[in-house]
Amino acid sequence: MDSFEVExxxxxxxxxxxxxxxxxxxxxxxxxxxxxxxxxxxETGRAHYYSxxxxxxxxxxxxxxxxxxVEEIRVDCDADTxxxxxxxxxxxxxxxxxxxxxxxxxxxxxGEVVFDPDDVY
Amino acid sequence: MDSFEVExxxxxxxxxxxxxxxxxxxxxxxxxxxxxxxxxxxETGRAHYYSxxxxxxxxxxxxxxxxxxVEEIRVDCDADTxxxxxxxxxxxxxxxxxxxxxxxxxxxxxGEVVFDPDDVY
Numbered sequence: 031m032d033s034f035e036v037e038x039x040x041x042x043x044x045x046x047x048x049x050x051x052x053x054x055x056x057x058x059x060x061x062x063x064x065x066x067x068x069x070x071x072x073e074t075g076r077a078h079y080y081s082x083x084x085x086x087x088x089x090x091x092x093x094x095x096x097x098x099x100v101e102e103i104r105v106d107c108d109a110d111t112x113x114x115x116x117x118x119x120x121x122x123x124x125x126x127x128x129x130x131x132x133x134x135x136x137x138x139x140x141g142e143v144v145f146d147p148d149d150v151y
Numbered sequence: 152m153d154s155f156e157v158e159x160x161x162x163x164x165x166x167x168x169x170x171x172x173x174x175x176x177x178x179x180x181x182x183x184x185x186x187x188x189x190x191x192x193x194e195t196g197r198a199h200y201y202s203x204x205x206x207x208x209x210x211x212x213x214x215x216x217x218x219x220x221v222e223e224i225r226v227d228c229d230a231d232t233x234x235x236x237x238x239x240x241x242x243x244x245x246x247x248x249x250x251x252x253x254x255x256x257x258x259x260x261x262g263e264v265v266f267d268p269d270d271v272y
Contacts, residue, residue: 035258055176104252111181131225137156
């Protein structure tokens with residue numbers, strides 16, 4: 031597969047991806063994807079991203095087991111941002127929280143802890 | 152105000168912002184903010200962003216009337232992405248849809264149309 035029905039705008043080769051839990055509608059994380067990462071996501075049904083810091087394509091949960099089964103991929107009006115709607119295994123955040131967005135701007139922790147990172151990473 | 156309790160990482164001066172409806176939990180839009188835009192959001196309680204194409208700070212709905220009342224601002228684990236949780240007046244998308252993420256990657260329209268853009272813009 032080398033194209034999508036909606037022509038995506040990969041600015042500098044990357045597209046921002048928001049990941050949302052289909053069951054709770056919680057926003058779980060934010061990352062980037064290359065065209066290849068989106069293709070792998072479509073082909074496997076599991077969320078793939080591109081790490082800018084490690085400079086590599088990665089599958090969420092490949093080491094932790096906290097994979098994301100992708101139910102639907104949505105595209106925004108400008109076709110330059112994606113929304114992965116997923117079933118999240120375990121937690122999305124490396125801190126052990128279900129969501130990476132577990133605190134408010136004033137520092138209050140409002141998120142749910144679902145695993146001990148020492149057991150996973 | 153010139154600082155937040157959580158020290159944000161404004162990469163190149165901008166931070167990505169995901170906007171979510173607090174009532175429906177729908178992801179409405181994706182944009183960027185400068186420190187000043189986040190400060191204005193906190194101070195006014197209405198969502199402000201920074202337009203990279205127009206190179207200016209903007210308040211959502213200032214021309215359309217489709218403002219966003221910000222109930223909560225969440226920060227992700229790396230403090231380099233924000234989540235505005237808002238009450239959306241009208242629709243977030245310039246196409247008339249409630250959410251900018253109104254279609255799937257295969258082009259199917261799954262979104263709700265809430266206004267006629269010809270009446271607004």
